[in-house]
Amino acid sequence: MIEEINNTIKILKQGGIILYPTDTIWGIGCDANNKKAIRKIYNLKKRAKSKALIILIAEYANLYKLMNQVPPNAYNEMHNEKPTTVIFDDVINIANEVSAEDKSTAIRLVKDPFCKELIYKLKSPLVSTSANISGDNNPKIFSEINQELIKNVDYVVNLRKEEIMINPSRIIKINRDGIKTNIR
Numbered sequence: 066m067i068e069e070i071n072n073t074i075k076i077l078k079q080g081g082i083i084l085y086p087t088d089t090i091w092g093i094g095c096d097a098n099n100k101k102a103i104r105k106i107y108n109l110k111k112r113a114k115s116k117a118l119i120i121l122i123a124e125y126a127n128l129y130k131l132m133n134q135v136p137p138n139a140y141n142e143m144h145n146e147k148p149t150t151v152i153f154d155d156v157i158n159i160a161n162e163v164s165a166e167d168k169s170t171a172i173r174l175v176k177d178p179f180c181k182e183l184i185y186k187l188k189s190p191l192v193s194t195s196a197n198i199s200g201d202n203n204p205k206i207f208s209e210i211n212q213e214l215i216k217n218v219d220y221v222v223n224l225r226k227e228e229i230m231i232n233p234s235r236i237i238k239i240n241r242d243g244i245k246t247n248i249r
Contacts, residue, residue: 066179069222074186081219082106084196084210087121088177089148090203090230091196091210093218094121096189103162103192109217112199117165119150119234121175121191123184131156131172131190137243143174145235152238152248163192173234179224195233205231 073083080102082095093110095102097120107114122128125143128135132153142151156170164170173193175181184191195203196210204210207226215221236248 066182066224069224070179070182070186073183073220073222076220077102077183077187077191079219082109083220083222084215084218085180085183085222086177086207086225086228086230087180087193088175089232089234090205091207092193093196093214094192094194096187097163097192098160098189100160100162103160106192106194107162109214110194110197110199112194114162115166116199117169117171118163119171119173119193120159120163121173121180121184121193123175123181125174127190128172131158131170133157134241136239136241138245139239139243142237142239142245143172148173148176148232148234150234150236152236154241159190169238171236179222203233205229 076083077096080099082102082105084093093106142149150171150173152169152171154169197203198211206229238246238248
């Protein structure tokens, strides 16, 4: 795993995009502060710029670098047993390209050891969007990923390629006052 982390970090620091396993499904990602790489992901996925991307953080404390005020109950929701993506208002210190038109940003506290270590070494949140062309089904296993995506990323992580992944994260929104809305 260490070799894969080092190879992946090299690509990410050069502004590349990766195809990688997460704690939910296979994802396409990049440094969440690299605007050029984020635009490459939108183009590769044929995704509307109005649709936000998810970012992954390695530890809860990272939220305090991304928000002036972390809403009440965010801790409990992000530490839920099921991987949970939380949409927050007023996220700062992140490329605007990952946020929705209303400036809200989707953030997930990752549990996968590879992803955690990658984020620690990158010293930046990581973009995570499903490894599919926008509108297509999420692949359940690496072999189902569209060949166009595989050929056009800068690096494919060589881990967990035989593992079946069928658990996209639950998605909720927590507003500034801590009021929760279930999205998915």
